[in-house]
Amino acid sequence: MSYDARHRFCFTTGATWLNLAATVADGYGPDPVERLWDASRLAEWLEHEVGVTYPVDDDDLAHARGVRDALRNLALSAATGVAPSEAAVEAVNEVLAGCRPIQVSIVDGRVRLDPPSSVRHAMGRLAREAVTMLSGDEAAKLTACAEPVCRSVFLDPGGRRRWCPSGRCGVKARVRAFREREKVR
Numbered sequence: 266m267s268y269d270a271r272h273r274f275c276f277t278t279g280a281t282w283l284n285l286a287a288t289v290a291d292g293y294g295p296d297p298v299e300r301l302w303d304a305s306r307l308a309e310w311l312e313h314e315v316g317v318t319y320p321v322d323d324d325d326l327a328h329a330r331g332v333r334d335a336l337r338n339l340a341l342s343a344a345t346g347v348a349p350s351e352a353a354v355e356a357v358n359e360v361l362a363g364c365r366p367i368q369v370s371i372v373d374g375r376v377r378l379d380p381p382s383s384v385r386h387a388m389g390r391l392a393r394e395a396v397t398m399l400s401g402d403e404a405a406k407l408t409a410c411a412e413p414v415c416r417s418v419f420l421d422p423g424g425r426r427r428w429c430p431s432g433r434c435g436v437k438a439r440v441r442a443f444r445e446r447e448k449v450r
């Protein structure tokens with residue numbers, strides 16, 4: 266697999282918090298890839314997903330990775346029915362406890378949600394988005410990628426997708442199946 270495909274962000278899981286969870290590639294295999302490899306990479310992700318350019322330092326990066334890993338655990342648990350880890354629940358609760366109440370402003374004559382004022386607040390909001398989805402009807406539509414090393418979780422309202430929307434895993438599985446067939450011949 267090329268450098269690009271494994272390192273590129275995936276923004277198409279169906280929810281912002283799941284896009285955050287997808288910032289690790291092949292997270293359940295022997296060779297996981299950290300897509301948030303430094304603070305500027307996190308700034309880039311936040312700019313895309315939250316629409317704000319934050320100053321990001323290494324503490325923010327460590328915090329974001331911690332929130333991400335806890336959310337990955339809860340996502341996989343919801344998609345597969347395996348119980349979530351207590352440490353992950355505790356970590357998410359800690360983030361929620363520090364969550365700032367949401368505020369609104371009038372922009373161009375309309376009420377708009379204020380963007381989170383810092384990286385920590387952005388992570389708090391993502392944790393809130395996560396637990397709202399996980400405790401609602403949409404939780405039943407969460408699917409884990411069939412590729413065992415990936416297990417990336419995405420929203421699948423149609424209930425038909427087997428592989429995550431990164432595009433990598435479906436291709437990998439089809440290539441593998443093709444090689445198996447060739448061997449049999």
Ligand SMILES: [Zn+2]
Nearest residue numbers: 410415429434
């Ligand atoms: Zn996948």
